[in-house]
Amino acid sequence: MSEYDYKHLLVVEDGPILRVTLNRPEIHNALNDRLVDELNHMFTLLHSRADLRVVVLAANGRNFCAGLDLTERTGALADTGTAIVEQRRISRIVLSMRSCPQPIVALVQGAASGGGMALALAADVRVATSAARMNAAFIRVGLSACDIGVSYFLPRMVGASVASEYMLTGRFIDAERGRHLGLFARVVEPDQLSAEGESFVRDMLHATPLGLRLTKEALKHAIDAPGLEAVIALEDRNQVLCAQSSDFAEGIAAFREKRVPRYDTVPGVAHRG
Incomplete structure (x- = not known):
């Protein structure tokens, strides 16, 4: 920039x-x-x-x-x-x-x-x-x-x-x-x-980077989706993708420990301390 x-x-x-x-x-x-x-x-x-x-x-x-x-x-x-x-x-x-x-x-x-x-x-x-x-x-x-x-x-x-x-x-x-x-x-x-x-x-910023991006994407498509089945298929895809991320475990841990989560800044890159 x-x-x-x-x-x-x-x-x-x-x-x-x-x-x-x-x-x-x-x-x-x-x-x-x-x-x-x-x-x-x-x-x-x-x-x-x-x-x-x-x-x-x-x-x-x-x-x-x-x-x-x-x-x-x-x-x-x-x-x-x-x-x-x-x-x-x-x-x-x-x-x-x-x-x-x-x-x-x-x-x-x-x-x-x-x-x-x-x-x-x-x-x-x-x-x-x-x-x-x-x-x-x-x-x-x-x-x-x-x-x-x-x-x-x-x-x-x-x-x-x-x-x-x-x-x-x-x-x-x-x-x-x-x-x-x-x-x-x-x-x-x-x-x-x-x-x-x-x-x-x-x-x-409390959301995982991937979860935040996929939520915006899904909302955009859901507005013009042809029906409920199409939206649910997109939601299912998003949840499977997010659950495979290491940030999912970090989000659960942060919730249980009542602290701010420490997510990867860029998806696919290891935590930075």
């Missing part, structure tokens, strides 16, 4: 945790071309980093992300071919977020609009401040509200009727409604946001 020259992202490796912060506060962390490329690079690289187990996605400033940086857009792109390439550069971010093996905890403050909403929804857990709000802003600037995975994530999380309410209007989902709908795991005051996020990270 450190070899890449990030300009608009702050990327810090903290043991098994990767802390990623959107860092364009002067323009509400809007997504310009450089930030899109940096997010794509970072989330793609995570696929090969088995030593990193959890990602915390945060943002500097008052707002999480205002969506696409419209100061860099003057209207329609020159041709359809150019437009689809540009569109897929942006949508590839959420595909990488969902396929990377690490669970992502998003800390959302202020507005998460358009692409910012997509980033928040693509995370695995969202913690928000009481001032947080999200909207499918695309529909308010001449586009469809179905963009960057929002039309996939939102109806699966809140149901088709509620998704229609917000996507057809571009209205904001405020923090309290978001908590009620299950979009936000917790809603806290701004000075508690980081600490609340850390509580989820600590609990995730």
Whole structure:
């Protein structure tokens, strides 16, 4: 990670945790071309980093992300071919977020609009401040509200009727409604946001590295599974794989001894003391 020259992202490796912060506060962390490329690079690289187990996605400033940086857009792109390439550069971010093996905890403050909403929804857990709000802003600037995975994530999380309410209007989902709908795991005051996020990270790190990765993977597939039998087959496969790991014995021992487990940082590598 450190070899890449990030300009608009702050990327810090903290043991098994990767802390990623959107860092364009002067323009509400809007997504310009450089930030899109940096997010794509970072989330793609995570696929090969088995030593990193959890990602915390945060943002500097008052707002999480205002969506696409419209100061860099003057209207329609020159041709359809150019437009689809540009569109897929942006949508590839959420595909990488969902396929990377690490669970992502998003800390959302202020507005998460358009692409910012997509980033928040693509995370695995969202913690928000009481001032947080999200909207499918695309529909308010001449586009469809179905963009960057929002039309996939939102109806699966809140149901088709509620998704229609917000996507057809571009209205904001405020923090309290978001908590009620299950979009936000917790809603806290701004000075508690980081600490609340850390509580989820600590609990995730109590899982074995393999168990955590396979749980995210199975959840992703279970959402669209054709039936119960397919999900159970996947669950059975995961449990057999986890039970064969040395970390399974360590997890049981830690539970019995009432201590923090000491798992392998990288699956297949011996304990490091």
